[in-house]
Amino acid sequence: MPVDENLENNIMASLLLTSDIKGYVEQPAYYFNNVSEKTRADLDALMLTQGYRRFEWKSVLSGATVADKYPHQTAFNISGTVFSKKGKPLANCKVELVDYENALNNVDALTDENGHFKFDEIVYPDSSSFFIYARGDKFNKDAIIKMDPHQEEPSVARYKNAADFNIVNIAENKTAYEKSSKQLFAEQMKFGLGNHAIKLKEVVIKDKFKTVKYSANTHPDLTDQVLTGKDIGSGCRYFVDCLQGRVAGVSFKGGKPYSNRTDRPMLTIVDGIPDPEGMVLSRLNSNDVEGVEVIRGGKVSIYGFGSGNGVIFVTTRRTLTTGRELTKASADAPQRIEKGVIRYKPKGVYTARVFYSPLYDANTNHTLADLRTTIFWQPNVVTNDGKASVEFANAGSTGTYRVVVEGISSEGSIGRQVFRYKVE
Numbered sequence: 451m452p453v454d455e456n457l458e459n460n461i462m463a464s465l466l467l468t469s470d471i472k473g474y475v476e477q478p479a480y481y482f483n484n485v486s487e488k489t490r491a492d493l494d495a496l497m498l499t500q501g502y503r504r505f506e507w508k509s510v511l512s513g514a515t516v517a518d519k520y521p522h523q524t525a526f527n528i529s530g531t532v533f534s535k536k537g538k539p540l541a542n543c544k545v546e547l548v549d550y551e552n553a554l555n556n557v558d559a560l561t562d563e564n565g566h567f568k569f570d571e572i573v574y575p576d577s578s579s580f581f582i583y584a585r586g587d588k589f590n591k592d593a594i595i596k597m598d599p600h601q602e603e604p605s606v607a608r609y610k611n612a613a614d615f616n617i618v619n620i621a622e623n624k625t626a627y628e629k630s631s632k633q634l635f636a637e638q639m640k641f642g643l644g645n646h647a648i649k650l651k652e653v654v655i656k657d658k659f660k661t662v663k664y665s666a667n668t669h670p671d672l673t674d675q676v677l678t679g680k681d682i683g684s685g686c687r688y689f690v691d692c693l694q695g696r697v698a699g700v701s702f703k704g705g706k707p708y709s710n711r712t713d714r715p716m717l718t719i720v721d722g723i724p725d726p727e728g729m730v731l732s733r734l735n736s737n738d739v740e741g742v743e744v745i746r747g748g749k750v751s752i753y754g755f756g757s758g759n760g761v762i763f764v765t766t767r768r769t770l771t772t773g774r775e776l777t778k779a780s781a782d783a784p785q786r787i788e789k790g791v792i793r794y795k796p797k798g799v800y801t802a803r804v805f806y807s808p809l810y811d812a813n814t815n816h817t818l819a820d821l822r823t824t825i826f827w828q829p830n831v832v833t834n835d836g837k838a839s840v841e842f843a844n845a846g847s848t849g850t851y852r853v854v855v856e857g858i859s860s861e862g863s864i865g866r867q868v869f870r871y872k873v874e
Contacts, residue, residue, distance in 0.1 A: 453852065455868070456480040461856040462866050473500040482866075528796060529568040530597040532561050532584045539565025540593060546583040548729075549574065576798040579723050581730065584790045593790040600797060634821040662741030666722030667763045674698075675744040679767075682736055689734040697744055700762070705732035709746050709760040716746075716760035723793060731764065733791060740765045802829070807842065820845035831857070848873050 456477045459468075463478035481493045528547065532540045543561040547569050559567045584593035660676040667673065675698055686692040690702045699710045705728040706715040718725045725731055743763040805827040808820070826842035844851065851873065856866045 455483050460854075460866060461858070461864055465858075465864055471497075471500050475500070525571040525573050526796065526798065527568060527570055528572060528580070528582075528597075528794070529566065530582070530595055531565045532567065532586070533565060533594045533596065534586065535592050535594065537594075539563075540584075540586050541565060543567075543587075543593060544585045545595075546585075547572075548581045548583070549578060574796075574798040576800050578795065578798050580794045580796075581723065582792050582794055583729070586790070595790070595792050597792075597794060630821050630823050637821060662743055662763070662765045665741065665743060665763055665765045666719060667743050667745075669745075670743070672745050673743045674746050677742040677744075679736075679740050682739060682742065684736045686736055688732065689736045689739060690731060692736045693742065697742070697762075699746055700744060700760070704728070707760075707762050711746065712759045714759045716762055717757045718762050718764065720764045721766055721793065730791060734764070734766070738766050740767045820847060825851075844873055 456479050458479050460479050460482065462482040467481065468475055468478050475496065481489050481496070483489075532543045532545060534540055539561070541561055541563045543565065545559045545561060545567040547557040547559070557569055557572075559569055561567045582595055582597075584595050586593040660678075661670050662676060662678070677693075677696060682689075682692050682696065684692070688705075690705055690707075693700075693707075694702050697707070700707050700716065701710065702708070707718060708715055715726075715728075718728060718731050720730045720734070723730075742765075744760070745763075746760040807826065822845060825845050826840075828840055831838050831840060849872070850870050852868065852870050854866075854868050858864050
């Protein structure tokens with residue numbers, strides 16, 4: 451596919467130009483491709499019209515160091531403060547951090563004299579949910595937890611040249627990609643390969659069954675029984691007491707649900723968070739529950755470890771309020787589950803996607819043309835004594851291949867090289 455390199459974004463244009471200039475730059479890569487007297491003159495004219503950033507040259511030339519606004523970070527810290535009902539900080543209060551989803555062992559901490567606690571050096575993936583428990587003394591059982599705000603993060607601005615690219619060039623590139631995609635689709639269909647959708651005639655299936663709004667149950671069709679807040683009622687000392695006798699085929703022992711078909715406890719999920727030990731379930735108030743969904747039998751193994759004995763989904767009314775106000779409040783804000791307990795969803799480590807490469811072996815159909823526009827991508831190549839090697843399979847067809855190598859050294863030097871090779 452033909453490529454206009456001036457329309458591409460590259461590491462030189464991004465780090466040396468667009469990231470450090472306020473205005474719009476049309477075709478920023480142009481100033482770094484095929485550098486000549488003309489491109490240098492054009493770049494000088496651009497900088498004169500857009501304006502240079504202000505530098506204090508005396509500070510620069512003196513070699514004075516400035517502390518980093520965003521220090522190097524190797525792990526995360528989770529911290530907050532525990533208060534009594536009257537707003538007094540609770541010292542020497544035990545705080546417990548529990549992450550059921552990622553099998554993180556329970557971590558304990560004690561608050562200092564100001565009621566502050568901190569869990570240091572914790573690594574977790576993004577979208578993780580934690581339960582945080584605070585246990586005051588007998589005079590301050592109803593502890594209140596307030597989490598510290600997230601550490602300030604560098605702002606990530608939208609690539610300002612994206613929306614103003616030349617429409618004609620975008621259309622040409624899009625047409626080339628669509629043409630290549632259609633050719634690949636036809637080639638795979640010819641050999642009966644690929645996972646392709648086939649349009650069928652419309653089929654309408656109508657059915658009605660009771661559901662719980664904002665429930666975390668992703669398969670409501672498997673539900674055996676649904677209880678709403680009205681069905682559960684109130685007046686029970688403990689929430690599980692209200693469920694005793696109302697959930698068919700389930701009994702509660704020590705605050706945990708057991709299916710009559712097995713002697714092992716069922717998995718409890720409260721507002722989307724697994725509660726295998728029943729720590730949250732045993733503390734819930736029946737007036738705070740919107741609905742309960744019960745799924746019995748081995749058909750629920752799709753919900754992960756511990757779900758083979760059955761699953762009970764509990765949706766609280768606080769979740770309903772959160773669901774209605776997601777556009778007004780931050781979705782990762784701490785949500786109070788019960789007195790002394792909150793659910794906390796901080797930002798974690800992003801799991802990078804892996805570029806897919808087909809597996810080529812002796813059984814590969816060599817008559818099938820590989821029409822992919824990009825056949826290899828490796829974002830993490832580390833050199834040794836300035837050298838590195840990578841291996842990849844060509845697309846299997848003859849033609850000219852274009853390789854783009856970009857990187858930055860530990861000292862901050864930027865490198866970029868484009869070369870081509872021909873397969874005949």
